[in-house]
Amino acid sequence: MSDISLQIDGKEVIAPEGVTILRAAERVGISIPTLCHHQKLEPYGGCRVCSVEVDSRGRTSVVAACLFPVEQDLVVRTRTKKLERIRKSLLEMMLAHAPDSEQLQALAVEYGADKDRFEKEASFCIHCGLCVRYCAEVKKKNALGFIDRGARKEICFIPEIASKECWECKECFPLCPTSALQAAFVLIKALSFPPEST
Numbered sequence: 001m002s003d004i005s006l007q008i009d010g011k012e013v014i015a016p017e018g019v020t021i022l023r024a025a026e027r028v029g030i031s032i033p034t035l036c037h038h039q040k041l042e043p044y045g046g047c048r049v050c051s052v053e054v055d056s057r058g059r060t061s062v063v064a065a066c067l068f069p070v071e072q073d074l075v076v077r078t079r080t081k082k083l084e085r086i087r088k089s090l091l092e093m094m095l096a097h098a099p100d101s102e103q104l105q106a107l108a109v110e111y112g113a114d115k116d117r118f119e120k121e122a123s124f125c126i127h128c129g130l131c132v133r134y135c136a137e138v139k140k141k142n143a144l145g146f147i148d149r150g151a152r153k154e155i156c157f158i159p160e161i162a163s164k165e166c167w168e169c170k171e172c173f174p175l176c177p178t179s180a181l182q183a184a185f186v187l188i189k190a191l192s193f194p195p196e197s198t
């Protein structure tokens with residue numbers, strides 16, 4: 001893979017062709033916020049908190065840094081008024097679902113997001129998919145999945161798999177930016193684990 005050069009926040013950056021903007025920025029110490037990204041997992045592009053502005057082939061657009069591959073002479077801005085507005089709105093929507101999330105609260109402070117802007121719908125899950133994808137891609141167990149769609153979408157442990165695999169594992173727990181995963185696990189534990197394991 002050959003190296004290419006691009007510009008991120010005014011800094012000249014050399015990066016291997018094909019890596020994401022997020023990875024290229026990390027290499028030079030430029031931090032871009034993320035919520036659904038994990039280095040062991042395939043790029044997902046779910047939360048859009050990593051949105052950045054790019055100038056490419058005469059056009060300016062907003063793209064997800066965790067998905068968009070670098071290209072020669074790409075110009076990237078990670079902090080603009082427009083991006084701050086996007087991140088603020090996204091965080092406000094997520095905080096309506098998970099107002100107690102410490103990770104969201106920290107980002108809310110950074111981007112001036114008002115956790116009370118939207119009416120609370122405490123589903124707790126922000127649909128980042130980290131738990132589902134980690135279990136599928138890293139553990140190869142598929143003990144978790146999403147059920148329903150849209151606003152009703154929520155994660156669910158598959159009882160037949162979870163009762164065999166999850167008790168000794170729980171590696172997905174620290175990945176969850178909210179308390180949704182732990183809450184779902186408490187529920188499935190009560191429903192499907194034998195009393196001596198609880």
Ligand code: SF4
Nearest residue numbers: 125126128129131176
């Ligand atoms: S339960 Fe947590 S880790 Fe899983 S999708 Fe929801 S917010 Fe993400």
Ligand code: FES
Nearest residue numbers: 045047048050066
């Ligand atoms: S971290 Fe890029 S979309 Fe979530």
